[in-house]
Amino acid sequence: MAHNKKNASYENVLLGVLFLTFGFVFFDRLALSFLFPFLQKELQLSNSHLGMLSSVLALAWAMSGALVGAWSDRRGKRKSLLVAAVILFSLCSALSGLVGGFLSLLLFRGIMGLAEGPILPLSQSLMVEASSPHRRGLNMGLLQGSAAGLLGAVIGPPVLVALAESFGWRHAFIVSLLPGLFIAWLIWRYVRPDQPLERGPKASVKAPKANPMALLRSHNILLCTLISCVFVTWFIVLISFTPIFLVNTRGFSPATMGNLMSCLGAAWVIWGFAVPAISDRIGRRPTLVIFSLLAACCPLALLYAPNATSLGLLLLLTYTGLGCFTLFMATIPAETVPRAAVATALGMIMGLGELVGGFVAPTIAGFAADRFGLSIVMWMSCGGALLAAFLSLFLQETAPAVLARRSGLDTHVLQGNQP
Template sequence: MQHETGRKGWDTSYEWKIILVLSLTFGLVGLDRFILPVLFPAFMKELDLSYQDLGNLVGILAIFWGISAFAMGLLSDRIGRRKVLIPAVIIFSLMSAFSGMAGGLVSLLLIRAVMGLAEGPVASTGVAVAVEASHPKRRGMNNGIFQCMISLFGNAIGPIIATQLLLVTDWRTVFMLVGIPGLVMAAAMFFLVREPAHHVADGAPLARAGFVDLFRHRNLPLAMFTLMCAMGGVFVMGAMMPNYLTDYLHLSLQDMGFVTSAIGFGGCIGQFAMPALSDFFGRKLVTLASYILAAIFTYLFTQAGAGSLATLFWLLFFAALFNFSALAILAGPVAAEAAPVGMVASAAGLVIGAGEIFGGGVAPVIAGRIAASSGIQHVFGFTIASLVLGFVIALFLRETAPRKTGIS
């Protein structure tokens, strides 16, 4: 997967520059995506919305994200990375700003659906660009850097910024402000992103693999199903946590913002450190450990009351760290290393798409129904069950880390 400019030696300069730009852009994806649940307590009464509406708003974005991640990833394997990635960044940034103009549920649903269509390609095509620019022994680390920014910006910095801005402005202005930086990153990508070198054999282009070829490696379908479980944990946690903290534990908006930020800080470290560790200890072992530890810390969090903000923060921090860790390994290096030649974006998009449609789309809708019918405190039992099921499926993964297999 070496870049054409690096045939005489790995182009490390391009590798680090593109990882930086991709990481900042994916961070903005997280900010634009996850700021809605944080702001939801501030506008749910104004727009006459319910917990079920929250689940639907989170779910519709994820479903369209999932569809688009695969479809546009496949397209980028055909027509190139730039033609897909740059327009996608522009569109999702505009949709974030338009969220601040919504007048009700229908307009918000439409805006979030279009945002999902635009953000999906950043995930799948971004993984492909990161893999193609990375030395094989740094794939896990670089994908971890890329993916961890969605947690840092979306779940860590975002809740703090959003809830503090609400002290000086309204929720509509917050939505509009967070859409601006993405347009700057689209301009940076225009000047930086390169297309991958053509893969050749004996001077002739290799035959392009077909859709069926994506499933020849057993890790791809396994990654699809187990990622559904990881994303079910991540997105139910992200969608329901602000209202759980304010409505059930009766925290203030600012205290809620502080505790909720633990999802982002823990997730960021998990998405960076654990994929990097998987370069050394193997994808399978680190994924299995992540699932078990995520389930344990999520359970401990549900048993903690509102007495200590620090206790809530750290339990949620570690629950998110290990949950996001499993997500990052499966969506990045596991998917990429199972991909046929020339179809990295398609493989990543298929895995991410499946995870998004169920874990990010269906699971929050189910959680919304649980919260509406039984109480929001019961949604985390569903999360823990998803993590345990993910562990069972991951037992059947085949190890693909280059340091463990000797294959690059």
């Protein structure tokens, strides 16, 4: 009993620390989008520049997330990597406030992406091991969905816009260093040390090496990777261009833009844990299909909502995608592959998704916006969510509660057929 209470206590402590960690990752990642209307004129940047800045960060995420995730599975190193990554990306975010032009900003955003990329696979692999089976989806949803929404999209926009209006956009970047250092200390203080890898002839049996190509031969892993590519397109294109779209195309003030982005953040927080929690009850596949279709309505609301009030309400109702992210990027893979391959699978799914949806798509969207207008990016985002819903139809169910009910039903039917 005491052992169970101790494990439950650590599960909650770990969730709290990793919640802050990944939430602050997105605070820093989204800062550029919120501050872009302020720095655009001074640094003489275009929509194409914004697309390239988003793309280089995503490319760095893709490379480091996949490589470091696989390396951590082989070496059994997670805690020390998390501490180093948080310190590095905080420094790079602060240095973004000292840039003199596009190229230096591009360099710092790229280095920051290299530091941020491993944080999700490392955090989720720690969380899945510490989670009770009945709340695995909820824990992973709070970590990946709600944390990023609360810190990155609810707290981030008004805080960053207020700092930029009062002290300038450079100071808004620089002050991000302090909370990053504090979070690094929390990880060092409260996350349990890494368990040593077993050595000797039995080690290869208990902890097999994870081969990314072998993982892609798994039905669910392949589908999750494809869903990641199109759903990350939905997210990165939407979150990168929405602030400038609201100001330049819809004609809202920067303050109104900040409030509307906070509506996105509030929806992100709510749906970030609600969608995975619903999937614990009704299954991963139907949940992913339903809420992907709802997410496709979000860019349409940005295009056609008649005023700020109705737009804010529609954003709260339709910005459901980040809850879906937890399912295809973490929960379903973690329930599909052996635990020794979790970080590798998560890093690969995130990495390929970032490569296509985070690197290629924003660059194309930026050039398309300069040629056809910013409205085109909303249609690109909508298409990504629709494709995700279609691909989700072919997933194999992994939710423990749903599988248990099916097993119970099968047993009951067999018993009923016995003479």
